[in-house]
Amino acid sequence: MPDLFEVTIFGSRYRLQGNGDETYVRSLAAHVDQQMSKLASQMKDIPLQRLAILAAINICHEFFQAQSQTNQQCAFVDGKARDLIERIEEHFDDLRFDER
Amino acid sequence: MPDLFEVTIFGSRYRLQGNGDETYVRSLAAHVDQQMSKLASQMKDIPLQRLAILAAINICHEFFQAQSQTNQQCAFVDGKARDLIERIEEHFDDLRFDER
Numbered sequence: 463m464p465d466l467f468e469v470t471i472f473g474s475r476y477r478l479q480g481n482g483d484e485t486y487v488r489s490l491a492a493h494v495d496q497q498m499s500k501l502a503s504q505m506k507d508i509p510l511q512r513l514a515i516l517a518a519i520n521i522c523h524e525f526f527q528a529q530s531q532t533n534q535q536c537a538f539v540d541g542k543a544r545d546l547i548e549r550i551e552e553h554f555d556d557l558r559f560d561e562r
Numbered sequence: 563m564p565d566l567f568e569v570t571i572f573g574s575r576y577r578l579q580g581n582g583d584e585t586y587v588r589s590l591a592a593h594v595d596q597q598m599s600k601l602a603s604q605m606k607d608i609p610l611q612r613l614a615i616l617a618a619i620n621i622c623h624e625f626f627q628a629q630s631q632t633n634q635q636c637a638f639v640d641g642k643a644r645d646l647i648e649r650i651e652e653h654f655d656d657l658r659f660d661e662r
Contacts, residue, residue, distance in 0.1 A: 471615055478619065490626065494618045514614030515571055518594045519578065521618055525625035526590065532632045539639050550650070 472498045472510070497521055572598045572610070597621055 464479045469491035480487035497517040502508065508516075564579045569591035580587035597617040602608065608616075 471619075474612070474615070476612070476615065476619075486626075490619050490622045493622050493626075494615060497618070498615075511611040511614050512574070512576070514611050514618060515574070515576065515594060515598075518597070518614060518618035518621055519571075519576075519590050521621045521625055522590045522593050525621055525628055526586075526593075528625055528628040528632060532628065532635065535632065535635070546646075 471495045472502075472513075494521065571595045572602075572613075594621065 465482050465484075466477045467480050467484050467487045468475055468477050469488060470476075471491050471494050476491070478487050478491065494517060497520050498513055501513055501516050501520070505513070505516075565582050565584075566577045567580050567584050567587045568575055568577050569588060570576075571591050571594050576591070578587050578591065594617060597620050598613055601613055601616050601620070605613070605616075
């Protein structure tokens with residue numbers, strides 16, 4: 463039986479499933495609530511369902527940006543690792559050359 | 563003047579701002595639409611605003627998981643880099659020791 467935690471998002475109550483991690487579930491709810499409040503302050507009289515969908519779009523943008531950042535970091539680290547291996551190999555070649 | 567792209571999410575139309583990247587904006591809309599459709603198939607007769615908020619929660623979970631994965635990868639790469647530096651230093655110490 464999964465744990466259920468009651469949270470409040472933009473004035474409505476929800477029971478969310480968590481795996482025993484109440485702090486994490488509350489941080490999810492807080493982030494969605496924060497995004498909705500931010501949008502509501504920018505767009506007056508917007509229906510709640512549109513507000514929620516736009517908040518979902520903004521969070522999805524954050525998610526995709528985080529994914530893109532991870533991919534860029536992986537490519538950067540991969541490039542650095544190849545560069546480092548190349549330099550080490552060059553250096554060892556030099557040392558072998560000096561020892562001959 | 564920012565570009566506006568018209569997208570359809572769960573049967574409703576939205577005009578979303580993009581920075582000239584229509585494909586990206588459509589991928590955001592598609593992801594939110596997909597999450598809402600998935601939830602709707604699991605929860606019958608749920609009000610649209612609750613569905614949208616739960617979709618936002620799920621996408622937020624994906625975002626936080628991606629962030630956590632990035633942090634873990636950074637810590638792993640950091641550990642590997644420190645280990646590599648240590649081994650290289652040890653190796654150079656050996657070489658200096660041999661040359662004395």
